[in-house]
Amino acid sequence: MRVCIVYFSQTGNTHKIAEAIQAQTAEAAGHCAMLRLEEADPAIFSGYDVVGFGLPAFYFREPINVYHFFKDMPDQSKAGRSKPFFFFVTHGGTPGDVYSRIDRLANSRGMQTIDYFQCLGIDTYPPFADRKPLTAYGHPDQNDLLQAKTFAKDIIHKAGAYLGRGEFNKPKIPGNWITRTVAGFFSEQKIRLMMRRHLLPSKNIRPGRCTKCGLCVENCPQGIISLNPYPMIDESNCIACYHCQRICPTNALDCDWRVFKFISGEYFRSQKPIPPGD
Ligand SMILES: Cc1cc2nc3c(=O)[nH]c(=O)nc-3n(C[C@H](O)[C@H](O)[C@H](O)COP(=O)(O)O)c2cc1C
Ligand code: SF4
Ligand code: SF4
Known part of the structure; x- marks a missing residue:
């Protein structure tokens, strides 16, 4: 088999x-x-x-x-x-x-x-x-x-x-x-575009912090980042995974999550920070 x-x-x-x-x-x-x-x-x-x-x-x-x-x-x-x-x-x-x-x-x-x-x-x-x-x-x-x-x-x-x-x-x-409606709602092209525009943060490159190491380029699942000489993103094919932000060792991809955290209620949850080394 x-x-x-x-x-x-x-x-x-x-x-x-x-x-x-x-x-x-x-x-x-x-x-x-x-x-x-x-x-x-x-x-x-x-x-x-x-x-x-x-x-x-x-x-x-x-x-x-x-x-x-x-x-x-x-x-x-x-x-x-x-x-x-x-x-x-x-x-x-x-x-x-x-x-x-x-x-x-x-x-x-x-x-x-x-x-x-x-x-x-x-x-x-x-x-x-x-x-x-x-x-x-x-x-x-x-x-x-x-x-x-x-x-x-x-x-x-x-x-x-x-x-x-x-x-x-x-x-x-x-x-x-219920799950079908929720997923269907978030899958609608118009809703996705609206989220991208108003809810999810844009990825702002901070040239002063970027070492041009290429980690974001290598790890983007869509292969849509190029170094030119700093990262350039083809946003039309981005899947909004924010792996580029996660993986950058120098926080050179700056994303402002405040609006998302406010609307999703994240700000109002009891925060339990991960202890160092845990
Ligand atoms: C962009 C993004 C969106 C996510 N959305 C959901 C979600 O809607 N529901 C959920 O339960 N987890 C969500 N997660 C959490 C992931 O499903 C979870 O961390 C998963 O185990 C990641 O798998 P991976 O390490 O193989 O990528 C999301 C994570 C990311 C990065
Ligand atoms: S991972 Fe960070 S430091 Fe490396 S090229 Fe990308 S933005 Fe620049
Ligand atoms: S959010 Fe994901 S798909 Fe979009 S550029 Fe970053 S790593 Fe690539």
């Missing part, structure tokens, strides 16, 4: 789960290829019997680059039968509609979700970075990794039954009209 996993991970949470799932899957199936989204062609799944996708929740749904990967993917069904598909998600505690959106995207590309896995991942969104999140802190932990391995073992049995005998119990994918 040829298995392939593609995953997107910006700060390493989904990567940890992907590694655990790949190791176990390779043991159970004899083979499991794995690629990061940035290096995967949307047609990659065509050469495999069973395929999996890992992602973080961004803005209550899948990150936009993940959405485009599925949209650009050729149909995966063979002789009228959908290809077995599984997915895994890490999130900070409010995943919104990510599960049913991925399920629907997979379906639209001739794949059938045979199961999914989810766990918390420490929230890496910059405006939340200076407090100790109540739920996701420390995740994924050893227990999450253990559960991911158990999931991987099961998935190979389930895929075998699906491919061999056509047996299959459709998993119950979380999601309802």
